[in-house]
Amino acid sequence: MDSNALKRTAVAVLQYDSRFSNVKNELYPIVSRSTVNCIPQYEFTTKSYQHWEDVEIRVPVPMISKANELKSKIDTLIKYVYEESDEYAIRDVELRPKIIDSDVSLEVSNSVKFDRIQDVIVQGIRDARYLIWVAVAWFSNEILYQELLNKKEDGLNIRVIVSNEDSNQALLPKIQENFECVVVPHTGKWGTNRMHDKFCIVDLDYIMHGSYNWTKAANYNGETLVTTVDRELVRNFADEFLKMYNRNR
Template sequence: MDEQTFLETMIETVKYDDAYKNKDELLGILRHSMITYRKTSDFTRVSNQRKEYLDLRVPVPMLKIAKTLKNELENLAAIVYIETPEYSFWGLHIKPKPVELDSVETIEHNAFFDDIKDTIIQGIRNAKYTIWIAVAWFTDIEIYAELLLRKKAGVQIRIITSDEETNRFLINKLESNFETVKVPLAGKNRLHDKFCIIDFEFVMHGSYNWSKNARNNDETLATALDRDFVRKFADEFMRLYVENKNLN
C-alpha cells in the first residue's frame, strides 16, 4: 500500500481499538505526521527478501512525546504492514517532519478588547486536530463544554493549569476528560500563562483567564495565524508539559 494509505490505516486502527491506552496522544501524533518507506539491500532469512523500515516523520513540537511512544507506534506499524516476498518490516524510526514552506503563507495578527470569550470559543470550534491550552485559571463551564464537543470529534486536547484552590470548580472534570497537567505553586511563583494553540497554526494569548470573573474585567486577547510565531508557543507548552507531568 502507498504511504498515505498506510498512515490512514494506522489512524483508523487506533481510533476504533480501545486497547490503546494512549489513544489521544497517538492520534494527535499520527494525524500530523507522514510515513515514508525506506527499502534496503539487506536480506532477511527468507530467500530474496529484503529488509524494509518505516520512517514516521513527526512535527518538531511533537517529537519528544512521539519518542516516548515509539514502542506502541512500532507495534502498530507492524500490525498494519503487509509483508511481501520482496520485503519484510524491520522497524520504525521517528524523525522530524520537514517544515512546510508554502509559496504564499497567510500571516494574520489581530487584537481583541471586547467579546473575548466568543473569540476563544470560535477558535476552539475551528480546531481540526489539536488544542493545547495553558491557562492559570480555568473555571468557565461553557468553554469546558465546547472542548468536550471537540474531543468527541476526535480532536486531541491537552491542558496545563495552576494547582490551586481557585481551580477546584472544574479541575476534576478537566482531569477526567482531557490530558491535564497541574503546575504546583512554588512559593510566590505560579503559572500565569494564558494561551491556546490550535492545530499548530493559530494561537490565542493575552491577559484573559478562562474563568467566570474574567468576563467582567478589562482584558486583552491577541491572535496570530503565523506558523513561526505559533511554534514558539508550542515549544513553551512542551517545556511546561514535560516538566510538570511527572509531578502530578
C-alpha cells in the same frame, strides 16, 4: 467560478507558487480555514451577457482582524487564481467573519474594554480540526470547558495546563478526567511563584493569547486577546507548552 475550486486552487498556489512564498506563512492558515463563496451580481460587465461576481471570504472569527490587515495580499491571491468565464468576471473580494454555528451563552459586561473575548475563544475552539492545547493559569469557565469536551468527542487531541489554584478546584476534576491535563505547582522559597500563562494553540496553525483567564470573572474585567498566525511564533509557543507539559506530568 466554482467556489470550492477557487479555494482549493488558492491553497495550492500558496503551497507551490514561488511568487507567493513571501506571504505563504501569513496567508495559508487564514485561507485554508476560510470558506469561499462566489456570489453573482446583477450588473453586467462591458462584455455582452457577462455579469460581475464578488468573492466572499468567510474567515474564522479569531483570525478576522489579521485577515483585514492582510486584505490587499488576499485580494492579489484571489484575483490571480480567479478564472473569468463568458458568464462571470471578478469584481471585488470581501472579507467577512464565519457565521457562528450555534448559540453561545454570554455573560459579558458592557464595561469590558475589549469585550466578547469569550465568543472569540469559543469560535477558535470550534474552528479546530486536529488539536487544541490550552495553557491557562485559572480555568473555571464551564462554557469553555464544554466547548473543549465537544471537540474531544469529535476525536481531537485536547491538552490542558493549569496552575494549582484554589479557584480551579471545582472544575479541575472534570478537566483531569476528560483531557490530558497537568497541574503546575507553586514554586519558590515561599511557594508564591506560579505559572501565569494564558494561551491556546489551535492545530499548530495559530494561537490566541493575552491577559484573559478562562474564568467567568474575566468577562467583567478589562482584558485583551490577540490571535497570531505567525508560524515561527506559534512554534515557539508550542515548544514552551511541551516543556511545561512534560516537566509537570
